[in-house]
Amino acid sequence: MRTFVLTDASNDSWVESFKLEGEPLGAEAFHGCSVSKRRLHGGRREGVDLVEVDNGAVAFAIVPTRGMNIWKASAGADRVGWDSPATDGPVNPAYVNLLNLGGIGWLEGFDELLARCGLMNNGAPYRDGDVLHPLHGRISNIPASYVAVHVDEKPPHEIVVEGRVEESFLFGAGVRMTTRISTVPGSNRLTVRDEFENLKDQPVEMQILYHWNFGPPHLEEGARFVAPVKTLIPRDPRAVEGLAAYDVYGPPEPGFAEQAYFFELHADDPDGRTVAMLRNKAGDKAVALRYPLAQLPCFTLWKNTAGLREGYATGLEPGANYPNPRPFEKARGRVLTLPVDGRHVAETVLEILQSSDAVAEVETEIRRLQATAAAVVHPSPKEPFAAES
Amino acid sequence: MRTFVLTDASNDSWVESFKLEGEPLGAEAFHGCSVSKRRLHGGRREGVDLVEVDNGAVAFAIVPTRGMNIWKASAGADRVGWDSPATDGPVNPAYVNLLNLGGIGWLEGFDELLARCGLMNNGAPYRDGDVLHPLHGRISNIPASYVAVHVDEKPPHEIVVEGRVEESFLFGAGVRMTTRISTVPGSNRLTVRDEFENLKDQPVEMQILYHWNFGPPHLEEGARFVAPVKTLIPRDPRAVEGLAAYDVYGPPEPGFAEQAYFFELHADDPDGRTVAMLRNKAGDKAVALRYPLAQLPCFTLWKNTAGLREGYATGLEPGANYPNPRPFEKARGRVLTLPVDGRHVAETVLEILQSSDAVAEVETEIRRLQATAAAVVHPSPKEPFAAES
């Protein structure tokens, strides 16, 4: 394993630009692969560091400055991601005020394929006395203090981008996230493995939700959400309106009001992996997320089939909780506690499927999981998942 | 037309420093002219980009990092602008929190000759439930994602600084401003032409007000505001106190509380151009603003003849609205709506007058416009212009 440190704030190490490709990557297997890093300039992206990885089949860009979020990806000619109305990103957190607009300032910088939500809180903003806890917390707006690239000279020649983000301060949060975003040459997968570590001498609580967002070509009229549903709960009356067709997507519809559904999913066994997929209408393109339910027991589907220029997107969101206000989740036992020296790991694999066969195979896999038991679909918001009105 | 792109965030283009002067500008006409760009360092101006233009007669500095505001100008030995108590600007928006002090954090970065107010809102901060909409909105604190210099090789050899600023995000604003700030060699004028473009698939609302600010030598004891007044309304009781002498300025007076007056102005015809002027006591120096009423029907005069070190300044403020809280303006039909794919253009010309003859000529022009009809002066705040107490 060769390691290239790009940022190590505490050791005064920082590399403005970096590029490794082909030969220097060290093995024939890396032909067509590259890893590079550069600093962006201008507009609200001024000073943002970007790490780009191309494994020969899939390319993706990581934003250390935005908590190691994944900005964009592509597989061949297919973009994987969405078009945010925040057209000038990735946005430096220095230009984001999370408290804006009653605590939804997070949206001013939201344009990523993967935006993490947490760690002090995620979900809807809420007030606790004088304190406004902003939408989706701060982790997406904390620059990584450590970034390194690891390249494995031995098969399967893993390429790893490691990053560390601290959300820790006096009288407050105390968690370090160490992420390893990895892939192997020629693969249609990338893995996001995050380890959350208690930095304090007392137990600390945390929330984490992975906001994976997709637009065309995976999202389109007639596209479908496919997952092994154990339980389905519409978040609110607006979601109830779309419940009958929750798994089918409409065309871009200017002014469409977002809908959100909460799920429990099936897995091979209670601690096993599940898989959720978004496939296009023809069923020849899809993106799938694979992850262990034990790490991320809650799944949220966000449907925002608004106009193309308004953020026509859907979010597939595995989480340790549902994106309700944190006190709601806490009361229902869905806030994590890291004991002293404790850790929580969450690993999600993004799989990009580019043929009818590949899509069909995952659908079969999901159908098999679904066979465990029929989906229980609640006709309206229901405890303990969502507030009953 | 030769174009030099200084910033193009979406195409990874950014130039740290740039200078064109004399010969390389391309024509004999450009003798004595220059256009340059540099990055500022230190204090709260760290990382701020500045574009400076000198047309041989008038020089001015544009701040891409602050939404293409105009920081300062000068004509010969005369400064055009004011001395803000924020002495360490131009301030990087990264160091401005608009929510500070109950929503007047905008003032912490306010030191410009021209500061734009908008686009989601302008005017006084207001609360809408849990949401605090800050004073004068955010456009002055959004860095431009695109900046280019255009130099016309053909007469009249226009020099243009173009910039694009996006105020757009999910579930929120959706407007791009494309500004062209232009002048020609030897001219005493500069033109600010802004085009506001709806980036979304639904109609979007916006507000825009041009906060042009002047201090000595144009502002001084005995200086006068001259404009073709159709209607004049004092904003509040404090303004009523100064109504009798609204068009005359006092000396610097420590502790002076600001006064604001709202106007409808006359133009040649309903859609025509108007002109408003600030002239010094002797009448041999003045600054005038020319703009079409159809684009900017509302005019606000801000008198802040406080101490020289407290911001002795006056604001001549053409706007699409008056700087009341946005809901007040909305209810009175003074909030703009851009239809889908719609645009709004606002163009203002700043003219710097440096002789008694030049000043007298504009005064004559204004007198002629005033001749259309006598000014209606309301003795107290009056609907629909200002809240009646």
Place this chain on the structure above:
Amino acid sequence: MRTFVLTDASNDSWVESFKLEGEPLGAEAFHGCSVSKRRLHGGRREGVDLVEVDNGAVAFAIVPTRGMNIWKASAGADRVGWDSPATDGPVNPAYVNLLNLGGIGWLEGFDELLARCGLMNNGAPYRDGDVLHPLHGRISNIPASYVAVHVDEKPPHEIVVEGRVEESFLFGAGVRMTTRISTVPGSNRLTVRDEFENLKDQPVEMQILYHWNFGPPHLEEGARFVAPVKTLIPRDPRAVEGLAAYDVYGPPEPGFAEQAYFFELHADDPDGRTVAMLRNKAGDKAVALRYPLAQLPCFTLWKNTAGLREGYATGLEPGANYPNPRPFEKARGRVLTLPVDGRHVAETVLEILQSSDAVAEVETEIRRLQATAAAVVHPSPKEPFAAES
């Protein structure tokens, strides 16, 4: 005196990196000394300027980007400072939102040996109508607009780092702080001399408190606070709990809730200097602060003997006021007013003691001051020092 200007924003001067050591410092006396400056990169310290001084005996690092705070110091093998849970600092103020968490966002960047609190307000956050005044004000989060190093070729060969920080804007604050942080070769002392200057044409009010923070090896179980106490008041019921042993420190205790004590101290004469000391258990290491009571009449002791990873620290805090909410202090006459053109100077000397003899000598000095009069210890919070419950 030779001067090296590192930052002068208003004159477009800024030096990215700088190093002077040994010979070039100019005199034999400077052997072993150095002064250097660099810019930090990565994480939340991105873009932070750091000035490091080593006088041969004591080394310390100043953070111009954080209002000329002192990040860390060391004397031989002994660290002088503490370990903040904000492990990725020094934090660029661009990444700090003072309004966070109900106005305690200051803590997100708090990791310094010396953090200044002020100038509009310090102490606990408070609301005044719609306005939230954040914990400890903004001065620690304003980058210095001017930084220079002065080296005196004549004995005692003073090394001075000068910095200017403006907290000034329209309708708001109007103070410039000019600090001179100085030492001489081989000395165990460093002096922080701040001059606060009214920049406006009216009187301005201000608050200033010096938050000096220490952890191991000076803070440890059995360490003691030693000062010539005239009056001692526990801040609140929590402080009352620890009153009997207020001057003795416990071991790191996870979850320990902070305790604060307010003091009046004795000095040689009413306008004279006082001295307060933190010494380790063995009495062979200590840090002492010396300053004139006329400049800083109020002293606060902050005891935060929480876990080592939670910020095991104690604050010795000379101030012009106690860190109550500003209105409380104002009503009791403890807010400074700078008249027009007025100034206030506050000078504190940090002394690092590294032997039993040195510690004993200062203890003797303090005992002598204490001999003036016995300490008056109030058993509970008492006016006019603290709110009586």
